[in-house]
Amino acid sequence: DAGVIQSPRHEVTEMGQEVTLRCKPISGHNSLFWYRQTMMRGLELLIYFNNNVPIDDSGMPEDRFSAKMPNASFSTLKIQPSEPRDSAVYFCASSVTASLSYEQYFGPGTRLTVT
Amino acid sequence: QQQVKQSPQSLIVQKGGISIINCAYENTAFDYFPWYQQFPGKGPALLIAIRPDVSEKKEGRFTISFNKSAKQFSLHIMDSQPGDSATYFCAALSNYQLIWGAGTKLIIKP
Numbered sequence: 001d002a003g004v005i006q007s008p009r010h011e012v013t014e015m016g017q018e019v020t021l022r023c024k025p026i027s028g029h030n031s032l033f034w035y036r037q038t039m040m041r042g043l044e045l046l047i048y049f050n051n052n053v054p055i056d057d058s059g060m061p062e063d064r065f066s067a068k069m070p071n072a073s074f075s076t077l078k079i080q081p082s083e084p085r086d087s088a089v090y091f092c093a094s095s096v097t098a099s100l101s102y103e104q105y106f107g108p109g110t111r112l113t114v115t
Numbered sequence: 116q117q118q119v120k121q122s123p124q125s126l127i128v129q130k131g132g133i134s135i136i137n138c139a140y141e142n143t144a145f146d147y148f149p150w151y152q153q154f155p156g157k158g159p160a161l162l163i164a165i166r167p168d169v170s171e172k173k174e175g176r177f178t179i180s181f182n183k184s185a186k187q188f189s190l191h192i193m194d195s196q197p198g199d200s201a202t203y204f205c206a207a208l209s210n211y212q213l214i215w216g217a218g219t220k221l222i223i224k225p
Contacts, residue, residue, distance in 0.1 A: 106158025
């Protein structure tokens with residue numbers, strides 16, 4: 001298996017532009033997580049999907065952020081409009097809810113820079 | 116109550132030495148305690164995990180020690196190697212959600 005796939009790996013954009021980050025979870029995994037990582041705030045959970053349904057989006061910073069999971073093999077995180085403070089590494093992770101190990105498998109991340 | 120406090124923030128250990136990272140929690144409902152390892156430019160990856168019904172778990176050079184009464188757990192890396200240089204995160208599971216520690220940047224000096 002290729003693992004969790006994220007694209008793009010790097011994104012540089014100007015303030016005010018729309019940014020879309022993409023994630024393909026591991027086949028057969030039914031839970032998907034979007035995280036944001038910064039030096040100041042560490043790893044923050046933004047949103048959690050289970051069986052394609054958003055379960056908890058309390059970590060989404062504000063209305064500028066939105067996430068979708070139209071099917072079991074694809075999810076997007078959109079920021080519109082982007083701001084410099086959104087600069088961070090965004091990770092997608094997937095897991096099997098019923099697994100005894102609860103292990104989350106992380107993708108390589110998307111490094112977002114908003115200028 | 117949902118926090119997991121991790122220390123130290125950074126750690127330098129000589130090759131062959133023992134690296135120790137500590138975490139503490141408040142919520143007694145946590146029932147699964149993993150450690151993740153993250154190399155630069157990569158996502159975190161599960162290293163080792165423990166449930167609160169055991170006091171210790173060992174996998175190779177990595178050991179988790181768990182003290183339920185003190186609500187603390189720690190990661191010990193024996194015979195630390197330069198390849199162990201990474202950032203380590205402890206976490207605790209609450210329902211579906213992992214509550215993460217702030218991370219420890221470990222550097223193993225050759």
